[in-house]
Amino acid sequence: MASRDGGQKSTDNDTRDRVLNAALHVFSERGFDAATLREITEAAGANIAAVNYYFRSKDALIREVLETFTRPGIEGRIAALDACERAAADGRPDLEDVIEALVRPMVQLSHDRRGGRAMIRLLMQTRALPRPQTVSFFSEELDPLVHRFVDALARAAPELGRPAVFWRYNFALGAVMQVLTDSDPKTRRLARLSDGLCDTDDDEAIIAQLVAFISAGFRAPSRTRVRSSAARVRAPA
Amino acid sequence: MASRDGGQKSTDNDTRDRVLNAALHVFSERGFDAATLREITEAAGANIAAVNYYFRSKDALIREVLETFTRPGIEGRIAALDACERAAADGRPDLEDVIEALVRPMVQLSHDRRGGRAMIRLLMQTRALPRPQTVSFFSEELDPLVHRFVDALARAAPELGRPAVFWRYNFALGAVMQVLTDSDPKTRRLARLSDGLCDTDDDEAIIAQLVAFISAGFRAPSRTRVRSSAARVRAPA
């Protein structure tokens, strides 16, 4: 896309990489709209015109940031899923293992100061504020991953119907994203609320809690719906 | 709740309400930064100067939108929690009931076209992109609610340690937010991914799935951490 012959870029371009990195961090902290190219290039120690030279526009820069930094997280989860499917010779992977394959790469990513944490923040933003471009990008990149996990989970919890697996995969993903968001050093909401009871810097603690919670959730029978009535209170519209 | 004499505004002001409503919707669809006062007033059928007349600035308008439209969701959950605590004479509320008190008001809100859905989107945005003003506002308004739920959940699941209750309350909240986001008519991600298997318009189905998943998660014993090792694959940084 940029220049060079083959199509991609040659990695020895210092300025381009510095801008790309700065863009990731500024975007993640200020949002795509509020972040300005001036902030980004300033943080990168580059000139404003550089972004127009290496990328074409702000939109193209956004796209490039997503494409560049999204890959590691996806590959991490694919690798982990591969591993735990290989470990299951009978084609019935262990439920805990599959869930850990989903959870661990994301949790570890969230503590990576070199871009992982910023990428997680960006992911949250694209979910909260869908733009045509980011939405299409993420669905292209992430949909296959979702289906792989849903398949694995369906095999690991065969008593569950396929719709239930879909629902619960989403619940699981939401649980992860929530806790990563609330563990963010920027806000530390969970640590503050729990008065320090929850150590949001302890990867293994987070993973252990998540795996325990989620796998129990997946083992719950699909409910045939008969409720006690007590909590049936209408929400004010 | 708005006001009358005490200092605020008299509710029979048409233009002000129209601007406030338009602001909610435009903010929720475009984000606080991208949304312009021109868009908002145009959508409200009002003049640009109106926002400066009734509110003081864009920032003040944001604040007012949050304060006005945040209340129903909070009150809904408080009312539901009150009800299920009253139903438990022995001070040990039913776990499913507490969880439904958390879940039902939010799910129902998300299908309210009159502002609830927009409010949910806004909530997601403030979580994904914390600004000083919204962060302080939400923590003032929502922290007490969190503590009430954590207390109730701790009584409903007495075998769980308090840290575990905090972790899992967050997991639960994340599960809800995720499924509400993916059920949003704007994106319909879950319906698309599941090829229609999940009916994201069916309140009761969503609630049933959520309650089953979350309560099972809360019933899982706090894990004493011994893992099988299979899925222990390092994520690429």
Place this chain on the structure above:
DNA sequence: GTCTATAACACGATAGAC
């Protein structure tokens, strides 16, 4: 490749007529 200078435009805010 990098920089300065600037074009072209949109924003929030407000003054002042009605």
Place this chain on the structure above:
DNA sequence: GTCTATCGTGTTATAGAC
């Protein structure tokens, strides 16, 4: 209360010197 007109600022993007 409502409107028009405009000010001052900051934005992306680019032309052109180095």
